[in-house]
Amino acid sequence: MPTNRPFEAAFRSVAAEVAALPEEARHQVTLLVVDDCPPQVSRANRQAAEAAAAGGVRVHVLGVDGWRRLAHDVLATAALPPAEHTLVRHALCKPTGSYGAGPNKAALVAAYVGAHTLHRRDSDQITQVDPVSGASPLRIEAELLDRGAAAGGKGAYCVGSSLTGRPTRDRRDLLHRSEEYVHRIDALSRLSPAETRVGRPTVPARPEETTAHGGVTARRDHTGTVEMGIAAVRRVHEWIPEMPAVGVLGSDYFQKGLLYQLELPVWHHGMTAGHHYEPWRAEQSSAEHLSWYARAELRYAVLRKHWNAFNEALMTQRDLLLPDGRHFDTRAYAEFLLDTLERGAERAAAIPSAFVAVYREAAATASGDVRCRLDVRVAALEAEAGTVEQYVADAIREFAALTRRWPALVAAAGRLGADGDLGQYA
DSSP: OEESSOOHHHHHHHHHHHHTSOHHHHTTOOEEEEEOOOHHHHHHHHHHHHHHHHTTOOEEEEOHHHHHHHHHHHHHHHTOOHHHHHHHHHHHSOOTTBTTHHHHHHHHHHHHHTOSEEEEEOTTEEOOOOTTTOOOHHHHHHHHHHHHHHHGGGSOSEEEOOEESSOSSOOHHHHHHOHHHHHHHHHTTSOOGGGOOSOOOOOOSSOOEEEOGGGOEEEEOSSSOOOTTEEEEESHHHHOOOOOOBSOTTTTOHHHHHHHHTTOOEEEESOOEEEOOOHHHHHTOOHHHHHHHHHHHHHHHHHHHHHHHHHHHHHHSHHHHSTTSSOOOHHHHHHHHHHHHHHTTTTTTTHHHHHHHHHHHHHHTOOHHHHHHHHHHHHHHHHHHTTHHHHHHHHHHHHHHHHHHHHHHHHHHHHHHHTOOGGGGO
């Protein structure tokens, strides 16, 4: 569970998921809190974690200092060349605001403790345990991923669900004016027909279905329905990291995205999580947060254009990336990503100005509080527009560099954990 906020309600819900597992399965779970909070909040979070531990749930809290020490030891064990050591350390030790940082920390901890699957719960989401059957998202994920491991390449590599409540990407003010503004924003990242040359697999009219514990239905997800904040993966988190860039929406979806391109199964089940905004996000009363989110979404629009082109390339190179269905070529993945970036240097050039124009138009038609909030966003976007292409390009290059060394880091974490105790970093 990655968190940079008070998380007691969400933590109690995931601890309840663990506690509801059968005893043998419960003992196989390590609950990791990746805490990136101010000291006062972090202390309160630790108290909630300690209460769960007193109830028999195995919990480790990995704070900023503990992570730095663990990252140092993993890097020392990996014995990278000095220049790569510096670059990778910078990529791993990001400040608050990196969506991919928590999953990357968790992936290396999973290698350290020898975990075969990695499950994630975001700290603004509340899950439920069925009081009759004991079914929970965690139990469904574990069951389907275990089946997937037994089935090899044809079984599930990712299992997750979706969210109830307000949308996670808050475009309330654009929608208040017109849905057309949102459609125009989304269209900026799409590839033109000339850029889309790879035939996509046809989504079956009746998707594959299976039934898990408690009669919960799961379906093969072909369209990206699964939210990573309530999902679990196997193997793919050992092949590549998530993008560690700060302040870029969607940068923690690279692992799941890769599975779609390789046609490795992602499954969606019906035990959703409730999404609960913090007050500042629900009320949109802070100019600082409004500005941060606007910049993050603009960066994502540029990233997504490159990412869509990259996915086209991956579809044509599937056999090179996973030649025998078991051994993934991480270095080739990184090189394809860089090649896509260099070939498409002009691809995203028009996005920043067009993105800002949409918000300007929406602001010009608004009034009252909506106009005030849109004006704050417009100002932030105008200040960001001139540097966003370089920001995203640098983030892609950093991600590629971390990706090249990711299997070595995973292996080093495993070696370090064979003789170590995770508690020394908690």
